[in-house]
Amino acid sequence: MYSNCGVHHQNPPSMSLSSSLLSKLRLVTVDVTGTLIAYRGQLGDYYCMAAKSAGMPCPDYTRVHQGFKLAYADMSRRHPCFGHAAAMPTAEWWKVCVRDSFARAGYEYDDDTFERIFRRIYATFGSSAPYTVFPDAHRFLRWLRRRGLAVGIVSNAEYRYRDVVLPALGLNQGSEWDFGVFSGVAGVEKPDPRIYEAALEAAGGVAPAEALHIGDSLRKDYDPARGLGMHALLLDRFRTAEAESWRRSGVPVLPDLVAAREWLDAGDAKDKEEAEHVTAR
Numbered sequence: 701m702y703s704n705c706g707v708h709h710q711n712p713p714s715m716s717l718s719s720s721l722l723s724k725l726r727l728v729t730v731d732v733t734g735t736l737i738a739y740r741g742q743l744g745d746y747y748c749m750a751a752k753s754a755g756m757p758c759p760d761y762t763r764v765h766q767g768f769k770l771a772y773a774d775m776s777r778r779h780p781c782f783g784h785a786a787a788m789p790t791a792e793w794w795k796v797c798v799r800d801s802f803a804r805a806g807y808e809y810d811d812d813t814f815e816r817i818f819r820r821i822y823a824t825f826g827s828s829a830p831y832t833v834f835p836d837a838h839r840f841l842r843w844l845r846r847r848g849l850a851v852g853i854v855s856n857a858e859y860r861y862r863d864v865v866l867p868a869l870g871l872n873q874g875s876e877w878d879f880g881v882f883s884g885v886a887g888v889e890k891p892d893p894r895i896y897e898a899a900l901e902a903a904g905g906v907a908p909a910e911a912l913h914i915g916d917s918l919r920k921d922y923d924p925a926r927g928l929g930m931h932a933l934l935l936d937r938f939r940t941a942e943a944e945s946w947r948r949s950g951v952p953v954l955p956d957l958v959a960a961r962e963w964l965d966a967g968d969a970k971d972k973e974e975a976e977h978v979t980a981r
Contacts, residue, residue, distance in 0.1 A: 721931060722964045727906045728844050729899045729925075730877070731915030732855040735935055735957075736837040737869060740830050743768055747801075750820035754813050759805060767805030771797050782858040782884035790858045790884060794822055826860045828868035834937065840957035841876040850903045851877045854895055854913065856920070858884030879903065890920040893928050900928075914960060918946055933960065 730736060744761030747768075751759055775797045779786055783793040798818050802809065809817060824830060844851050855861060862873075862880050871877065879902045883889035886898055896913065900906045908929035915921025916935050925932040933952040936943035947953050954960050 721912070722847075725849055725910055725912055725931075727850045727852060727900070727903045727911040729852040729854045729896070729911065729913045729930075730841070731913075731917070731921050732853060732857060732861065732866070734916035734937065735834075735914060736841075736871060737831045737833050738937075740832045746821060746824050746830060750817045750824070751807075753820050754809075754816040756809065756813065756817070759802070759807050763805035764801065764807075767803070768797075768801040770804050771800035774800065781887050781889050784884060784887040790860070791822060793858075794818075794825075798822075826864055828865060831865060831869060833869045833871065834956070836957040838870060838876060840961055841871070843961060845876075845878070850879075850906070852899045852903055853877050853880035853882070854890065854899050854915075855880065856883040856889045858882065890917075891924040893924040896925050896928050896930060900930075914957075918942070918951065922946075922951055933963070935960070 733739070742761060742765070744759070744764050747764050748758040748761070751757065775793065779788055779793060782788075782790055795818055798821055799814060802814075802817075841851055853862075853866070859882060862882050862885065866872070866877075866880075873880070879899075881895055881898045881902060883895065886895060888894045888898065900908060900911060903911070909931075911925075912931040912933070913921060913925035914933055914935065915925075916937065918934065922932045922934050933954060934943070934946060935956060936946075936953050937956055939955075943953050952963070954963060
């Protein structure tokens with residue numbers, strides 16, 4: 701039960717960011733998985749524990765992982781945004797996805813056994829157990845809010861991220877973020893630019909040029925945000941091979957949120973220094 705959904709969006713030309721960016725911003729939107737939090741362990745760990753809790757052998761990790769990827773992609777195509785348009789209950793969406801994941805991996809269970817397995821998996825991924833918060837996340841978000849900026853979460857996730865998972869991880873609305881646009885609630889998902897339009901509207905009608913989006917995907921985060929005219933930067937926390945090609949194309953790519961704060965602070969300090977120099981003359 702790892703999540704995401706989406707449509708293709710054309711890659712816009714990169715834009716250099718001015719030294720006075722921070723002073724121009726009213727809103728910063730932030731992706732969740734890979735940006736604020738990460739998965740703890742492997743998918744197979746949780747599917748194995750669930751199967752064993754129902755008295756079944758531990759399934760093969762690789763087969764389950766591949767089965768899940770195929771099942772998830774199929775469910776996202778047939779019922780995007782966790783079944784939003786079809787008014788499909790979130791638990792039912794995941795039940796179909798998880799059962800298909802096991803089936804594609806070669807594991808079939810009777811109804812009672814599967815129900816026990818699924819209940820364990822669904823409860824686990826609706827808690828803080830499978831996630832860990834990056835150590836720079838809380839401090840960065842609070843720093844933004846102290847600067848008077850609105851902070852919005854933009855995530856391809858269902859309502860439990862908003863209501864249970866993020867609060868359980870100490871990422872609370874009102875202290876770390878002001879509002880969230882979650883695909884399973886909004887009915888639109890990255891990279892569809894409408895999810896970013898919804899964030900701008902939720903912030904009170906902020907203009908794209910007054911907003912910055914931070915994420916970890918060129919296709920889902922950077923391209924659609926830039927396509928609307930927002931500023932954007934990407935994090936490469938795991939030193940991925942594709943990040944080097946992003947840099948070569950002119951995309952701002954930073955290792956973490958500490959670097960993102962320094963990047964924003966440096967531009968702001970340079971702008972203030974130039975202003976003071978002009979005033980002194």
